[in-house]
Amino acid sequence: MTKPILGRTIFHERTWPILVEILIFGAGLAFFYGLLVIAETWGGPFSPAAPISRSPQALPAYAANSLLRVLIAYLLSLLFTLVYGYIAAYNAKAERIMIPLLDILQSIPVLSFLPGVMLAMVALFPHSQLGVELGSILLIFTGQVWNMTFSLYASLKSIPQELREAARVYRFNWWQRFIQLELPYAAIGLVWNSMMSVAGGWFFLMACEMFVLGERDFRLPGLGSYLQTAASAGDTTAILWGLGAMIGIIVLLDLLLWRPVIAWVEKFKLEQVESASVPRSTVLNFLRRSMIVANLKRKVFRPLGDRANRYFERSIDRPNLPLGSPIWRVWAERALTVTLAAAIGYGLVRSGTMMAGLNRSEIAEIVSGAAMTLMRVMVALFIGAAWTIPAGVAIGFSPRLARVAQPLAQIAASVPATALFPVVLLVLVQAGGGLAIGSIVLMLLGTQWYILFNVIAGAMAIPTDLKEAASISRLRTVDRWRLLILPGIFPYLITGLVTAAGGAWNASIVAEYFHFKGQTLMTTGLGATISHATDKGNFDLLLAATIVMSTMVVTINRLVWRRLYRLAETRFKLEA
């Protein structure tokens, strides 16, 4: 690289990288300082119901707390994903249990985990704030982890056979295979699912930071509590401040974390030829040019990697034992199965006795609630599809429109609907409506984006020659939709609808039951039943309602969505 001659440019050339170093160093310092401060409060004495201030000055501290909780929950999810997904993908016997289990866990709403998690954590750390914090973090975790695990599992199972064979023939040990084959292959799916998961964390933040459990009141300092407190009091200014803070954090996170990661993860794309347009990130470019990062890589990460490699390499030199597992393994498996069966049996018996204690009115509440929520989910899906399909197709077909609309849609989608909800309710209450309609609006707000983005992707994927054939045949609009567009976007539409439906069921717990302006708004619905039962500490009702919701979601998955997926894969697949 030739050095420029003009004095000014030389000046730029030298200070620009130094500026980057200073920025990175400063960011690192700030981060560690923040961690220390927060760790101090968390390790402090047990104060589960701290007063939540509604003034904007408290916002930075609250925001930092919430951010840390969401990020720690995400890291826990990542760890869980790597272990669970890995085992499920490679152990056929475990897979048979683990994947249906994951299905069921995914259908259980976050609040249903609340009693178990909180009580356990508080029991573990009775005198320290850490218990409450951990409980809140674990709650956020339950809203984030399932889709990431599914993604890793699916990626691991679809690694091309030849790459696996190459890894085997060239004697990759377990660690090398993980770092050089499995993790890179799963990277893109993991990144997109991580983004979805963190967004889910923001969505449920309010429910996870401030809640009532029986007679106990839990209030953790954070953005979620701030927003809930503001909504309870009907304080519009506070609501708007809180909303602004949340949007600010999300945008910052997007710029500093997600954009660079998406740009970096491009190199894991399994393509044979470089694609024309590649996502770029200024932050990533800075990081790449930074000396600190380069030195970290060379002095810390690479030697660590080498050492790990050599440690694991030693472990494969032992030749495999001949056919037939060792005795201890067989017995261990048997013991495990028996224990599991016993645990499940015990759980069933306990739940049975708990639920037998339900009285008539509670059972009626559950049944009517289930019907109402099901109807609301369907209405929300219908309304969502009704506007997102035309809009999505219009955006997908026109690159010009896409350039404008997509960033807008992404910003709109990243605002957590639960944070918007108080504002929506304000309007609704003025207009005289109730939560019966409002809950549908909230479900819509939270889940329509899944459908929109998938429809856009589907419309973009329709090959140009099909569109040209349609226009040459001068198809009428009706026929064009019937013969080309709807079949073309079908697989993507189904994916969008499934995700949206899952999101809608999950959202029902905050959509059908809300503390607003000193009163509790609620409507008949399963989500309301669950939230109400948690508030009142009626665990029998909570368990029964959760089981009903979970069963409904899993059944609909099997009967409806699975069939549609199969149809999408056979009849509506675009490649030959």
Place this chain on the structure above:
Amino acid sequence: MESRETIIEARAVEKHFVQPDGHRIQVIAPTDLAVYSGQIVALLGASGSGKSTMLRLLTGLTSPSAGEVLWRGRPFNGQIPNVSIVFQSFALFPWLTVLENVEAPLQARGTPAIECHRRALKILDTVGLDGFEAAYPKELSGGMKQRVGFARALVVEPELLFMDEPFSALDVLTAENLRHELLELWLSKKMSTRAIFFVTHNIEEAMLLADRIIVLDRNPARIRADFEVNLAHPRNRQAERFVELMDYIYKVLTQPKLEHALPSPETKTAAEGEPTPGKYPMLPHARPGGIAGLLEILLDRDGKDDLYHLADELVMEVDDLLPIVEAAVLLNFARLQEGDVQVTPEGRSFVEADILTRKVLFREAALRHALLLRQIERALRARSGHKLPDDFFRDILDEHFSDEEARRQLETAIHWGRYAEIFDYDANRKQLFLTETVERDQT
């Protein structure tokens, strides 16, 4: 001649796949195969003949359903010996640079980083990729990617180099180039590799590279010929002996059920050729259009031509030409004699007829000679309503073929049935149904 050492020996190896209903499909019939040092061995066979499976058996990637594979007289015991594989679709890790891809096997063996680096750079230089170390696979052409594949295979100095159709994903010129360079490396003894074993469907490629050729029949895989090619390098495609051996291979491939004598006393083994009794005949995967085209071309040359010559002129692979020839022979439109294809009188009438008459003639020939079509037609005719689900026929075929092959057989049968207007297929209802035939004048 240096003393031959047996590196790998497969004894009575078999491979089955068990279908969900418990039915066993045999992919490889009990086979004995040995690989000796100092040779380039080619395993030749059509697609789906189980040759890739055989390669994986020999490398230890798969274990045989019966029999054993010995590495220098000892069983594998779950370990992979010091061998390398070059893959058909390169199998490079897209997220690693060229250098990282080549270093990976060395890292796997615990080689220190500096040594990895040095050896990787050296082998990249040998294969001619000096300067491309920091490139990612997606920035490279097909030929360069395969060079990386070779570099990665050779960097660990394997005792045996295996190649699974290494040049089929490349264009003709690049393939020629790479073959040349591989031979150079081998002949100049720059490789510490003791033997090379490769799998291919390209007869010419086998003839150009190999010192020993093994020809496989398919369904199930069985060795039909195993002989040495004692021609000096560089080999001349026009040399008499070259052409002789090519013809011999064509004969073995097109008529695997009969015995053929190698044209020279130097036969290794000509495996026993009794056709398995009651074997369900395979429908060759060719379209009626292709069959008509072949016959038309032959008629242009006085109704007869040499198979090798024909393939050469049409710039076609054996894989593509053979099924069409087989189909023409099955329908009695052509006859095979000593490596020559000759049009029969029936074939001549077929070519010279108009479109509608062609369909009639095809229909007659298909119903007379193709068992599967006859079965389908009879079954449909016997059923009131003349309709049957495709699963009915799939079940019959599953008895004799693997899942994949059964599906292909039915597909080809449906093509022929549709062309000859014997029956048609409703993809929505997944049913075959008899075509309403309008009585035509049989001219």
